[in-house]
Amino acid sequence: MQLKTVQLNKLVKALALTVSIATLAACSSSPDSDVDSSTTGTTGDGRTPSGVQTGAADRQLSPEEQRQERYAELRQDQVIYFDFDTSDIRSEFAELLAAHADYLVRNPSVTVVIEGHTDERGTPEYNIALGERRANATAAYMRNLGVLSSQITTVSFGEEKPLARGNNERAWSQNRRAVLVY
Amino acid sequence: MKRLLTGLIVVFAALAFTSNTAQAQSTLEIVITEGQDSARPLAVVPFQWLGEGEAPYDFAEIIVADLRRSGRFNPISSRDMPSFPGKDTEVADYSVWARLGIEAMLVGEVSPLSGDRYQVTYELIDPLRGQITGGTAQALADGQLVDSNDHVIEGRSSVVNPNQFRQYAHRISDVVYEALTGERGAFLTRIAYIYVDLDLENPYHLMVSDYDGYNERVLLRSPQPLMSPTWSPDGNRVAYVSFENGRPEIFMQDIYTTQREKLTSFPGINGSPAWSPDGERMAMVLSKDGAPNIYIMDIASRRVEQITDHWRIDTEPYWTPDGKSLVFTSERGGRAQTYRVDLDTKRVRRVTFVGEANLGGVVTPDGRGLVVVNRDNGQFHIGRQDYPSGNFQVLTETSLDESPSVAPNGSMIIYSTTYNGKQVLALVSMDGRFRARLPSRDGEVKGPAWSPFL
Numbered sequence: 001m002q003l004k005t006v007q008l009n010k011l012v013k014a015l016a017l018t019v020s021i022a023t024l025a026a027c028s029s030s031p032d033s034d035v036d037s038s039t040t041g042t043t044g045d046g047r048t049p050s051g052v053q054t055g056a057a058d059r060q061l062s063p064e065e066q067r068q069e070r071y072a073e074l075r076q077d078q079v080i081y082f083d084f085d086t087s088d089i090r091s092e093f094a095e096l097l098a099a100h101a102d103y104l105v106r107n108p109s110v111t112v113v114i115e116g117h118t119d120e121r122g123t124p125e126y127n128i129a130l131g132e133r134r135a136n137a138t139a140a141y142m143r144n145l146g147v148l149s150s151q152i153t154t155v156s157f158g159e160e161k162p163l164a165r166g167n168n169e170r171a172w173s174q175n176r177r178a179v180l181v182y
Numbered sequence: 183m184k185r186l187l188t189g190l191i192v193v194f195a196a197l198a199f200t201s202n203t204a205q206a207q208s209t210l211e212i213v214i215t216e217g218q219d220s221a222r223p224l225a226v227v228p229f230q231w232l233g234e235g236e237a238p239y240d241f242a243e244i245i246v247a248d249l250r251r252s253g254r255f256n257p258i259s260s261r262d263m264p265s266f267p268g269k270d271t272e273v274a275d276y277s278v279w280a281r282l283g284i285e286a287m288l289v290g291e292v293s294p295l296s297g298d299r300y301q302v303t304y305e306l307i308d309p310l311r312g313q314i315t316g317g318t319a320q321a322l323a324d325g326q327l328v329d330s331n332d333h334v335i336e337g338r339s340s341v342v343n344p345n346q347f348r349q350y351a352h353r354i355s356d357v358v359y360e361a362l363t364g365e366r367g368a369f370l371t372r373i374a375y376i377y378v379d380l381d382l383e384n385p386y387h388l389m390v391s392d393y394d395g396y397n398e399r400v401l402l403r404s405p406q407p408l409m410s411p412t413w414s415p416d417g418n419r420v421a422y423v424s425f426e427n428g429r430p431e432i433f434m435q436d437i438y439t440t441q442r443e444k445l446t447s448f449p450g451i452n453g454s455p456a457w458s459p460d461g462e463r464m465a466m467v468l469s470k471d472g473a474p475n476i477y478i479m480d481i482a483s484r485r486v487e488q489i490t491d492h493w494r495i496d497t498e499p500y501w502t503p504d505g506k507s508l509v510f511t512s513e514r515g516g517r518a519q520t521y522r523v524d525l526d527t528k529r530v531r532r533v534t535f536v537g538e539a540n541l542g543g544v545v546t547p548d549g550r551g552l553v554v555v556n557r558d559n560g561q562f563h564i565g566r567q568d569y570p571s572g573n574f575q576v577l578t579e580t581s582l583d584e585s586p587s588v589a590p591n592g593s594m595i596i597y598s599t600t601y602n603g604k605q606v607l608a609l610v611s612m613d614g615r616f617r618a619r620l621p622s623r624d625g626e627v628k629g630p631a632w633s634p635f636l
Contacts, residue, residue: 113428120600121562123542123555123584124409124629125454125467126511126518128430129474129495132451155429156451160407167582167600 071099079163080138082176084119087133089141097138100180101145108148114138115179116156117163119172124158131156138178221256221616224249224362225279225287228260229304230268233294238344241290241302244351245358248369251394251609252359252593253616258284270305270334276312284309286335288358295341302350303339306358336361348396368589369393372633373596374401374411374420375607379625388422390437393589393596393632395607395620401435402442411631414457420631421445421455421464432466434481445479456499456508465489465499465508476510476523489523490530502545509533509543509552520554534567536574542584547592551612555584564597564610577614587632588612596620598628 061069078100080093089097104110116135118127135154143149164171226246231237242260249255260266264278268291273279279287290304312333336357342350349370356367373395377387384403388411391398402408406425413420414434421434430452435442446452450469457464464479468486476490476499490496494513501508502522509522512530520534520543534540537558544553549569556565556576564578564586580599587596592612599608601619605626609618620627 120582120605122518122557123498123511125497126495126541128409128451128453129467129469129497132469132474133495154450157407157425158409160409160425165603167603 071102074099075103078180078182079177081173082134082178084172084176085122085130087130087137089137097141098145101142101147104142104147104151105145108151110182111151111153112142113181114142114152114154115161115181116154116158117161117175117177117179118159119175120159120162120167121172122159124160127158128156129158131158134176134178138180221250221254222362223256223258223282223284225263225282225284226257227263227266227268227287227289229290229292229302230266231292232268233292237292238294238300239292239347239351241292241347241351241354242288244348245288245355247394248352248355248367249358251616251618252367252369253611253613254359254363254593258282269303270307270312270331270337273307273309273312276307276309276333279307279309280313282309286358286362288354290354298344300342300344301339302342304337304354305334306336306361308333308335348392352392365593366591366635368591368593368632368635370636371590372417372636373587373607374413374422374631374633375627376408376411376629377625377627378605381624385625388420388435390420399437401437401440409629410454411629412455412457413631413633415459415461415634417634417636421457423453423455432464445481445484450474454498456501458501459503459505465501467497467499476508478525489525489528498542500544503547503549509545511541511543518557520552534574535572536565536567540565540567542586544586544588544595546588546612547590551592553586553588553595555586564595566612566614575614577610577612578608578617580608580617583608585629587630589632590635596630596632598630 074096077096080089080096082088082090104112114135116131116133118131122130132154135156139152139154142152162175163177164174226242226249228240228242246257249257262282265274267273267289269289273289287307287309288304289307290302293301295301315333338357340350352369355369359365359367359369371393372390373393374388374390377389379385384405386404386406386408387400388402388408389398390401401420404424404426406428409423411420411422418438419434419436421432423430424433431444432446432452432455433442433444445464446466446468448468448470451467451474454467455464462481464481466477466479467474468477471488473493473495475488475492475496477486477488479486489508490510492512492514495518496510496512498511499508500510506526507522507524509520511518512521515532518539518541519532520540521530522533523530533552534554537556539557540554542555546553551569552567554565554567556563561581562583563576564583565574565576567574577595580601582600583597585598595610595612597608597610598605605628607620607627607630609620610616
């Protein structure tokens with residue numbers, strides 16, 4: 001963790017607390033507050049509790065930092081979509097899953113629940129099985145990228161928790177999905 | 183032209199009827215697929231109220247609705263009735279009723295007793311027989327009526343409390359139905375189903391109601407999905423899948439005491455429970471060993487036995503009435519089709535071949551039919567395949583049909599369908615001729631399960 005913008009001793013403690021909260025949040029809710037990313041630890045406008053303002057120059061990002069920035073952005077998205085009656089991972093979601101896998105690999109204590117969902121077509125029982133296949137396919141993809149089996153649990157909700165309502169392809173395509181829940 | 187043709191077929195059917203009854207039945211059915219209404223006309227005469235003021239209950243209304251909903255009968259309007267007799271002896275002229283073309287007439291009386299109880303008496307009359315023997319009956323009116331009363335098909339009387347009125351009306355429907363069809367009525371049965379209203383804090387409800395949707399009761403409210411209700415053979419308990427702990431688990435719940443018990447919580451899928459006919463075992467789907475496969479649990483010992491073992495999806499087990507085999511859905515042949523596994527030999531045979539896919543197989547109570555969700559050209563409809571002939575018939579024209587469940591007398595199928603963008607329940611008779619929708623409230627209704635005889 002780099003706290004390079006901070007000079008005040010008092011503030012180190014305050015920020016350490018903030019960081020640990022952020023770490024906790026990373027474990028339980030979403031991967032936004034990435035503890036290894038260089039973005040954490042700065043406040044948006046450099047304002048401090050004592051009222052003084054600090055400024056900083058723009059730094060050139062290394063390719064790795066650029067990738068991390070892009071991954072952090074990608075990780076905002078936690079849903080991938082599937083074609084009808086299949087559990088094949090579409091190539092368009094490769095980078096999104098790589099971003100999540102990268103985060104999980106660098107944070108082995110973080111776990112994720114992968115939910116499998118289907119559209120309403122087909123019987124509810126069949127869709128539970130299909131949803132599980134989608135969740136499992138996503139989990140296998142993540143494991144191939146180095147994520148530990150112990151970090152992943154899967155659950156299928158079948159057609160029971162639709163994201164979009166409606167009996168048309170537009171709604172169905174949004175409901176055929178796997179969701180990564182941290 | 184078409185009407186004329188249909189008329190001719192009716193005439194032909196009528197002629198055939200006189201010569202050979204069995205053949206006439208099937209000939210009549212051909213006429214009906216042309217769009218004719220085959221339901222048999224009968225008269226349910228409004229029951230006579232013998233007390234003061236307003237009648238406490240309209241029994242005839244419930245009976246009329248029951249019989250019409252069975253698809254077998256077409257009760258005539260009370261406006262077309264020549265009079266409103268309360269008992270057989272008040273029927274002045276059977277020929278007037280016989281001329282209405284009705285097969286039978288139900289008459290009844292309700293009289294007040296002390297302590298908010300009522301005497302309900304009813305008789306089911308064959309007016310044609312009454313017309314033939316009527317003269318005799320009248321001649322004997324002063325003396326011995328008993329022997330000439332064969333035009334009265336059924337006659338019963340009971341003492342009923344007001345809170346039993348509806349139930350008793352269903353009971354009368356059962357008696358009428360059985361007397362006229364020779365098949366036990368299923369009007370005193372219930373359905374379990376899932377009600378979902380995503381606007382509520384606890385959107386998922388497990389419900390039970392009478393078969394006609396009345397007397398609705400909530401058995402369980404949950405913030406997480408509920409699925410797959412299924413009845414114990416004694417009708418006292420319902421098993422279902424609940425996601426209340428973030429993952430699917432199978433529960434059993436006594437519908438009267440509310441006592442509930444968790445049956446399974448294996449890793450992966452715990453789904454599609456189906457009670458064995460003897461009530462001692464539960465077929466289910468588990469994916470604890472990899473792919474979803476069919477298992478049977480001995481409920482008392484909780485011992486689980488794996489029945490199918492295939493790397494593709496196996497799901498939706500349903501017991502044959504003899505308890506010796508299961509039908510289930512499997513993708514082992516590519517697309518989902520219905521298979522049957524013999525529980526002794528574990529031998530698996532494919533059962534369905536018509537259409538792209540056949541899922542959710544339910545064996546009819548007589549074991550001679552299989553009701554499935556048939557997918558053809560991307561459309562999901564309820565279909566019936568006869569055993570052993572293999573004849574297949576699509577029964578419904580609604581959209582996205584699923585979760586069929588058969589009435590314990592095998593007369594009707596209740597299923598889930600989509601209407602005006604919402605999931606609702608619908609009924610179709612086993613021959614597909616009668617179809618109805620069950621009214622629903624704000625939310626969506628699905629996963630119906632018809633109870634056994636209660």
